[in-house]
Amino acid sequence: MGNTLLGDTAAENPALPMRLMLLTHSYWPEHSPPQRRWQSLTREFRRAGWDVDVVSPVAHYPNGRRNLPRREAGFAFSHQVGPHGETVRRVPYLRHLGTSSLARFVDQLFSAVMSVPIGLSGKKPDAVLATAPSLPTLATGYVLSKLRRVPFIVEMRDAWPDLARDARIVQGSVKSIVERVVEFVQQRADLVVTVTEGFAETLRERGLKNVVTVSNGLDLNSIPFLEPPELNREDFRALYLGNHGKSQRLDILIRASALLGDGFHLTLVGHGTTRPQLVKLARELNAPVTFFPSLQGPEVVDKYREADTCIVSLRDDWKSFETTVPSKTYEVLAIGRHVTAIVRGEAERIILEAGGGDVVPANPEAVAQLWRDLAADRGRLASGASGREWVRDNADYAQLAIKYMETISVLVHPKHAINGEHAT
Numbered sequence: 001m002g003n004t005l006l007g008d009t010a011a012e013n014p015a016l017p018m019r020l021m022l023l024t025h026s027y028w029p030e031h032s033p034p035q036r037r038w039q040s041l042t043r044e045f046r047r048a049g050w051d052v053d054v055v056s057p058v059a060h061y062p063n064g065r066r067n068l069p070r071r072e073a074g075f076a077f078s079h080q081v082g083p084h085g086e087t088v089r090r091v092p093y094l095r096h097l098g099t100s101s102l103a104r105f106v107d108q109l110f111s112a113v114m115s116v117p118i119g120l121s122g123k124k125p126d127a128v129l130a131t132a133p134s135l136p137t138l139a140t141g142y143v144l145s146k147l148r149r150v151p152f153i154v155e156m157r158d159a160w161p162d163l164a165r166d167a168r169i170v171q172g173s174v175k176s177i178v179e180r181v182v183e184f185v186q187q188r189a190d191l192v193v194t195v196t197e198g199f200a201e202t203l204r205e206r207g208l209k210n211v212v213t214v215s216n217g218l219d220l221n222s223i224p225f226l227e228p229p230e231l232n233r234e235d236f237r238a239l240y241l242g243n244h245g246k247s248q249r250l251d252i253l254i255r256a257s258a259l260l261g262d263g264f265h266l267t268l269v270g271h272g273t274t275r276p277q278l279v280k281l282a283r284e285l286n287a288p289v290t291f292f293p294s295l296q297g298p299e300v301v302d303k304y305r306e307a308d309t310c311i312v313s314l315r316d317d318w319k320s321f322e323t324t325v326p327s328k329t330y331e332v333l334a335i336g337r338h339v340t341a342i343v344r345g346e347a348e349r350i351i352l353e354a355g356g357g358d359v360v361p362a363n364p365e366a367v368a369q370l371w372r373d374l375a376a377d378r379g380r381l382a383s384g385a386s387g388r389e390w391v392r393d394n395a396d397y398a399q400l401a402i403k404y405m406e407t408i409s410v411l412v413h414p415k416h417a418i419n420g421e422h423a424t
Contacts, residue, residue: 093111198322
């Protein structure tokens with residue numbers, strides 16, 4: 001952060017009593033990107049003595065319906081004690097088909113509206129934080145911050161509103177309602193937090209002044225470091241773990257594996273809106289591909305151990321992805337597997353800086369050629385510990401949480417920053 005903080009301040013002592021209200025569309029006991037990020041951050045906040053009130057729907061991700069026992073998923077208008085002692089206030093949701101983008105948005109809109117009365121219950125927070133890309137959640141956070149008369153923090157985990165235009169959710173030269181709402185909220189937030197420095201710089205260029213970056217990361221101590229794959233293995237195995245959506249263009253991987261045929265195998269683990277089409281494509285091309293549902297814990301480590309290379313992928317024809325880093329990037333680097341990186345911009349810089357693997361263009365022929373070369377020279381798969389060391393220095397949640405708490409503390413107590421300025 002740019003400003004030096006005075007000694008013995010709230011920013012240097014995050015354990016001073018602070019109460020944060022977190023608005024998120026997905027939280028424990030679900031397994032989702034916001035859950036992984038905020039369960040780790042909340043653990044560190046709680047260790048520092050902070051109170052965290054989480055306002056989140058009854059657990060129903062990713063299928064659009066409750067698929068856990070009620071005592072685990074929670075009851076609407078009730079609260080639970082989370083795994084780190086945080087209070088989780090449950091919001092009702094609309095049951096829907098998980099693969100429908102429109103139904104998911106309507107569900108998020110409904111839950112966001114219902115979050116207002118729930119967010120007004122309980123003790124007054126010191127700050128309200130809303131995490132996107134659930135856009136209705138941002139509006140709720142703004143309303144609650146005004147009603148509670150406390151600072152408002154917007155966390156942009158994706159490059160909205162740029163992503164909306166790249167994805168053709170909005171088209172034409174006139175700004176859409178989506179863009180206007182996102183920009184309205186960003187401009188009125190007391191603090192905007194991004195997960196990449198590239199998007200933070202984009203927002204600064206648009207006139208936003210109080211923008212900081214707290215990247216995605218992981219709990220490094222919970223991630224094992226694996227030995228390199230066997231040098232004498234006969235077949236070559238590529239692994240992708242994560243969302244199966246339009247953003248990832250996983251059809252490129254399937255087409256690449258079809259070009260390679262015998263001796264190569266691709267494993268895709270996860271779920272998403274394009275999964276049915278991907279399964280169909282693999283069958284049509286007779287590609288050596290195996291699909292698995294989302295896995296957790298030891299099963300994930302087993303898949304990593306079986307793999308020769310692990311893939312991080314974002315399509316290269318959306319400009320907003322130049323400032324986007326797939327969250328799985330940090331996990332693959334930490335676990336010590338070679339990375340096949342189909343990315344640009346900031347994500348490409350991280351892979352190369354960490355020495356974690358190879359960056360390849362987003363086309364099947366290029367991916368197939370890289371895998372042929374790696375299979376022919378398996379010594380290249382021993383990526384070493386440089387990726388893990390990079391994660392330790394840049395993306396360990398234990399350190400990221402300290403930066404987050406310092407930033408919020410200075411926002412709530414601006415007199416503790418030199419010259420009364422916020423940390424940036």
